[in-house]
């Protein structure tokens with residue numbers, strides 16, 4: 665089954681956006697590295713980035729259906745700033761349980777502004793990877809695959 669990599673708002677700007685915080689890798693670099701990691705582990709990768717909350721919600725719903733059909737292993741998601749604001753994304757993930765969604769943050773959000781310390785996603789996430797830079801996406805793929813093997 666495939667793995668879905670979902671990136672939320674402003675992550676299309678990776679590489680040029682606050683490089684001191686998020687690094688020099690572009691979203692295309694991240695997606696290529698994740699594809700290589702997924703393929704090494706015997707899976708395909710599908711990638712979507714959107715700046716729109718509703719598009720991300722629709723993608724979670726579709727992923728839930730595909731998980732049920734056995735076509736998708738799970739989701740690795742960096743919800744960006746929607747992490748800290750979106751009850752709707754929380755509810756979308758809860759609504760398609762038990763689809764596993766791994767939450768990724770490039771930066772250590774707990775070492776930053778207080779408004780980044782709370783996540784609406786964490787209570788419904790299958791796992792959380794925080795503060796490893798863009799390598800965190802690949803660590804989350806590894807974790808997702810290991811969890812699926814343990815089921």
Ligand code: DQA
Pocket residue numbers: 673674675742743744745746747768769770771772773780
């Ligand atoms: C982020 C952290 C969020 O607080 C921020 O709004 C982002 C990126 C991260 O990957 O570190 O857009 O999710």
